[in-house]
Each structure stands twice: as structure tokens, then as C-alpha cells.
Amino acid sequence: EVQLVESGGGVVRPGGSLRLSCAASGFTFGDYGMSWVRQAPGKGLEWVSGISWNGDSTGYADSVKGRFTISRDNAKNSLYLQMNSLRAEDTALYQCARVLGGQQSSYYYYYMDVWGKGTTVTVSS
Amino acid sequence: DIQMMQSPSSLSASLGDRVTITCRASQSISNYLNWYQHKPGKAPKLLIYAASSLQSGVPSRFSGSGSGTDFTLTISSLQPEDFATYYCQQSYSNPRFTFGPGTKVDIK
Numbered sequence: 001e002v003q004l005v006e007s008g009g010g011v012v013r014p015g016g017s018l019r020l021s022c023a024a025s026g027f028t029f030g031d032y033g034m035s036w037v038r039q040a041p042g043k044g045l046e047w048v049s050g051i052s053w054n055g056d057s058t059g060y061a062d063s064v065k066g067r068f069t070i071s072r073d074n075a076k077n078s079l080y081l082q083m084n085s086l087r088a089e090d091t092a093l094y095q096c097a098r099v100l101g102g103q104q105s106s107y108y109y110y111y112m113d114v115w116g117k118g119t120t121v122t123v124s125s
Numbered sequence: 126d127i128q129m130m131q132s133p134s135s136l137s138a139s140l141g142d143r144v145t146i147t148c149r150a151s152q153s154i155s156n157y158l159n160w161y162q163h164k165p166g167k168a169p170k171l172l173i174y175a176a177s178s179l180q181s182g183v184p185s186r187f188s189g190s191g192s193g194t195d196f197t198l199t200i201s202s203l204q205p206e207d208f209a210t211y212y213c214q215q216s217y218s219n220p221r222f223t224f225g226p227g228t229k230v231d232i233k
Contacts, residue, residue, distance in 0.1 A: 033220050037169075044227040045161075045169065045212050050220030059221025062126060095168070099220065109175040110216035111159045115168035 002026035002114050004096050009119030016086050020119060022079035022096030027114075030054070030074035033099035035112055036081050038092035038121075046092075049081060050099065064090075086123045093118040127151055127215050131225035137233040144200040146228045148213035153193045157217035160189055160198045163227075164209045172211075173198065200230075208232055 008020040022034070035050040049070040050059045058070050069082040079096050097112035128151040138144050148158065156176035161169040171180045173189035176196055186201040200207055213225040 035220065035222060037224075044210070045163065045224045047214070047222040047224055050222060052220050057220055059218070061223075101219070104175060104178065107156060107175065109157065109159075109178070110219045110222075111171055111174040111214075112161075112169070112222075113171055117168070 002098075004098065004114060004116035006094060006096055006116045006119040009094065009121045011122045011124060012086055013125050014087060014123055016123070017082070017084045018086065018121060020081040020083065020094055020096075020121075022081075022116060024077045024079065024098070027098070029072075029077040033101065033110070034070075034072060034079045035097045035099055036070065036079075036094060037097055037112070037115075038090075038094045040089070040092040043092075048094070051079070083121070086121075088123050091121060091123050093120050127154060127218055127223050129213055129215055129223050129225035131211075131213055131228050133228060134226065135229040135231070137231055138203050139233045140203055140205065142203045142233075144203055144207075144230060146198045146211055146213075146230075148191075148196040148198070148225050150194045150196075150215055150217075154215045154217035156192045157215055157219075158189075158191065158196045159214045159216060160187075161212045161214060162207075162209045163212060169212065203230075 005023045036048040067085045095118040098114040100113045101110045130149045158176045160173040163169045177189045210229045
């Protein structure tokens with residue numbers, strides 16, 4: 001069964017740090033890009049960060065750039081999100097998602113097709 | 126950075142209604158546009174990828190169209206299980222994505 005399981009969430013004070021992990025199983029992890037997506041209470045989905053299959057290419061939302069770092073270890077089938085300088089507005093459910101890429105006719109496509117259940121991060125004093 | 130806008134932000138509709146949601150990108154994204162359905166407590170579900178391709182297993186009442194900056198998601202006949210929030214998402218700048226703010230569809 002294809003599965004993503006997040007861990008590492010918790011309660012942290014403003015300015016603190018957390019490291020989220022996402023354990024993948026049931027597929028060849030190293031063949032896929034990955035993303036982190038979050039949803040704050042009462043808000044919509046926000047894409048946070050993404051990484052290519054080999055880790056060579058990464059991207060961040062403006063809201064977390066310079067504070068969060070995405071990484072992966074294909075040997076351990078794991079994705080990570082190092083979150084520093086946390087703010088109250090970072091409080092959210094964080095989910096990892098698999099990015100499927102392919103080609104159809106003359107164009108390419110990428111989409112998130114498998115999601116974990118998420119881990120909750122609460123930033124509060 | 127590519128910004129995504131959706132309209133309306135919410136709508137009320139009746140069973141059997143035809144529903145149309147629009148999404149606009151701040152720059153041309155070709156057809157790198159996906160649509161997701163999201164219900165509380167569940168993982169987002171991919172409906173449409175590459176602007177108009179129906180994801181396997183998704184009912185044919187869902188369809189997508191558009192290219193460049195303007196896109197549309199249409200539900201041809203609203204069913205009870207379709208009440209949810211719908212998001213567009215660009216993948217043009219892979220691995221850097223963006224979601225639209227969402228459109229909540231509820232019962233009239």
C-alpha cells in the first residue's frame with residue numbers, strides 16, 4: 001500500500017524550531033518529487049515547499065523562505081522539513097504529498113497524488 | 126512568483142445544478158493547472174490535471190478547461206458528495222507550486 005506518514009509536530013514557542021519527517025512506503029520514493037502543504041485553522045490549503053526526486057531542486061513559499069528547509073534521504077525513504085524562527089502564523093496541519101510527473105502529447109504535467117494524514121504544529125507562547 | 130486567484134470564494138447551489146469555478150494565474154502557466162476537491166478531515170483529492178485531463182476514477186460530471194492564464198472547473202450536475210472546497214493549483218514552476226484561495230461549494 002502506498003503510504004505517507006508524517007511525524008514531528010508539536011507545540012513550540014515563537015522563535016523556536018521543529019523538524020518534521022515524512023516516511024514513505026509502498027513505492028520507489030526516489031522516483032518522485034515531494035511537497036509539503038499546510039492548512040491553518042479555518043484557512044485554505046497553502047503549498048509550503050517542494051523538492052525534486054534527487055534533491056537538486058527545491059522551492060519555498062514566500063511566507064517560509066529563509067526560515068524553512070526541505071530535504072530528503074532516498075536511502076531512508078524519508079522527507080524532512082526543518083522549520084526555524086517559527087511564528088504564530090505557522091500554526092497548521094502539515095501534510096507531505098507525493099508529486100507525480102509525466103508527459104502527455106507534447107506537454108508535461110505535475111500533480112500531487114498521494115497525501116499523508118498530517119502532523120499538527122502549534123506555535124504559541 | 127505565480128499568484129493564483131479563484132472566483133467565487135463561495136457559492137450555494139442545489140442538487141443537479143451546473144457549477145462553474147474560475148481560476149486565474151498572474152502569468153501564463155500553459156496548461157500546468159490542477160484542480161483538487163477537499164473535504165474536512167480528509168486528504169485533498171485530485172480531480173483534474175493538466176487543465177483538462179480527468180484523473181482516473183473521478184466522475185465524468187467534472188471537467189476542466191483553459192490554458193494560459195484562465196481556467197475553469199465545471200461540475201455538470203451537482204451531487205450530494207460534491208459539497209466541498211475546490212482549489213486550483215499551478216505546477217508550471219515545479220517544484221514550486223501555488224494553490225488558489227479555494228471555492229467553497231455548499232447547499233442552497
